[in-house]
Amino acid sequence: MATEGDVYDRNCPSRVIANHATGQWGSLVMGKLLDGTKRFSELRREVAGVSEKMLAQTLQALERDGLVHREVHPVIPPHVDYSLTPLGTQAAERIRGLFTWIEDNLPHLLAAQDAYDARRAENV
Amino acid sequence: MATEGDVYDRNCPSRVIANHATGQWGSLVMGKLLDGTKRFSELRREVAGVSEKMLAQTLQALERDGLVHREVHPVIPPHVDYSLTPLGTQAAERIRGLFTWIEDNLPHLLAAQDAYDARRAENV
DNA sequence: AGCGGCGCTAACTATTCGTAAGTACCTACC
DNA sequence: GGTAGGTACTTACGAATAGTTAGCGCCGCT
16 A cells, blocks of 8 residues: 555544544435535535535545536536545435434434433533 | 434434544543543543543533443552443444444545645646 | 653634624515 | 605615534543
């Protein structure tokens, strides 16, 4: 192995990429793009809560990492398509796996939160 | 389905849990704990770059979500063990999957960054 | 006797993020 | 024909969030 990655090394570039892919907006955008090509404004609407600033910033980071492909159609009004690269698709599948797991196990997770809060309450 | 989770709804509790699990420190901590029970100071050392404040905060969030188990041994000097719950183990496996994928594909990702930077440079 | 390790917490500061507005151009409507 | 709205962003500023430093009480080691 010529290049070795270690996300537990704070100076390893893989750490930065991991932050882009697992960050709040990066992960949600990747997950959405797994459904297919989307326009900027579609993502803005579908990834609820993201601001235009953060969406633009997130997409630029993911594009630089080679996870997202940006295609500009030089028409008026502007039309820009975002899609996953083959590389990005592989990453997105893993992210989506986590999200669906969380969604499927939400009842257990919420129950754990309640139990935790109850324990806290009685120990005061 | 009684309880429905949707990480793309900004008010869904799954969004918060997803942020804990995919956040910079949360994801790294979960990944590390997949190797087995760790003490606070072990995590601090092994998750390079985390501050004590963020580690404590992160562990508390993960504990509340039922992903991490915290066991205090009331001895002096203090001894606290952190481990993954069965629930946390499932989530951590998915996180680890993403990390190892990133580490394995680092050369491709770095190449993509270089290509992107080169494209930017000539278009100036 | 002093230093460092243990697992935190509190106060302060640096960095990041969200909010709101501006850009330049077009379509549709009244 | 003037206003409202949509496209894909960028910029400036206040608010939230993260990192830095210090301290705590107690211990073993030297």
